[in-house]
Amino acid sequence: QKEVEQDPGPLSVPEGAIVSLNCTYSNSAFQYFMWYRQYSRKGPELLMYTYSSGNKEDGRFTAQVDKSSKYISLFIRDSQPSDSATYLCASDTGRRALTFGSGTRLQVQP
Amino acid sequence: DAGVIQSPRHEVTEMGQEVTLRCKPISGHDYLFWYRQTMMRGLELLIYFNNNVPIDDSGMPEDRFSAKMPNASFSTLKIQPSEPRDSAVYFCASSDVRGQIYEQYFGPGTRLTVT
Numbered sequence: 001q002k003e004v005e006q007d008p009g010p011l012s013v014p015e016g017a018i019v020s021l022n023c024t025y026s027n028s029a030f031q032y033f034m035w036y037r038q039y040s041r042k043g044p045e046l047l048m049y050t051y052s053s054g055n056k057e058d059g060r061f062t063a064q065v066d067k068s069s070k071y072i073s074l075f076i077r078d079s080q081p082s083d084s085a086t087y088l089c090a091s092d093t094g095r096r097a098l099t100f101g102s103g104t105r106l107q108v109q110p
Numbered sequence: 111d112a113g114v115i116q117s118p119r120h121e122v123t124e125m126g127q128e129v130t131l132r133c134k135p136i137s138g139h140d141y142l143f144w145y146r147q148t149m150m151r152g153l154e155l156l157i158y159f160n161n162n163v164p165i166d167d168s169g170m171p172e173d174r175f176s177a178k179m180p181n182a183s184f185s186t187l188k189i190q191p192s193e194p195r196d197s198a199v200y201f202c203a204s205s206d207v208r209g210q211i212y213e214q215y216f217g218p219g220t221r222l223t224v225t
Contacts, residue, residue, distance in 0.1 A: 002152075034212045041218075042218060042219075043219055044153070044201075045215075046213050049212045095166070097155055098212070102152035
């Protein structure tokens with residue numbers, strides 16, 4: 001079993017929809033939780049992060065962590081075609097050795 | 111800043127050949143990471159360096175893989191001999207100890223195909 005599990009999708013939604021992306025993890029030592037976005041044939045780039053449990057909002061994006069259930073979520077409001085990408089959740093104990101989920105491919109239809 | 115630079119961008123080689131992937135981190139960054147991405151296994155950390163010293167190489171799949179960082183601005187990942195199952199996209203990333211622990215800057219990747 002991988003330490004971070006993520007549904008690979010693909011997930012297809014119409015423009016303007018609310019998107020919910022989720023991951024589960026098994027390592028209780030994880031303290032840092034982040035979402036990276038990867039466009040086709042590009043390297044991943046950091047999108048959002050949270051430390052420990054809680055919510056964090058940045059524009060149309062909200063990251064949520066529930067450590068009691070070991071659940072990581074990313075919500076995208078008013079989704080745009082430019083949001084079409086693969087979204088990777090990642091976690092770290094503080095060692096800087098990120099453990100990534102396998103990624104969920106999102107397609108936002110205009 | 112030019113960002114993380116990787117070369118070559120594409121590499122096609124035959125089984126048994128030696129492959130060398132190269133990375134130039136962002137200037138001033140003191141952490142460097144090598145990752146491998148495949149459809150089956152996703153993005154996996156192979157090895158990372160701090161101040162040119164290897165810290166954790168537990169992700170290196172086997173002895174055919176080796177990585178070096180002779181100075182702060184250059185690192186190599188070598189596969190010898192290469193096998194078809196090594197076909198993947200290899201990413202290099204760097205980060206700054208003064209920056210956030212979770213923020214790594216990725217290069218564009220090297221797409222390796224071993225036939």
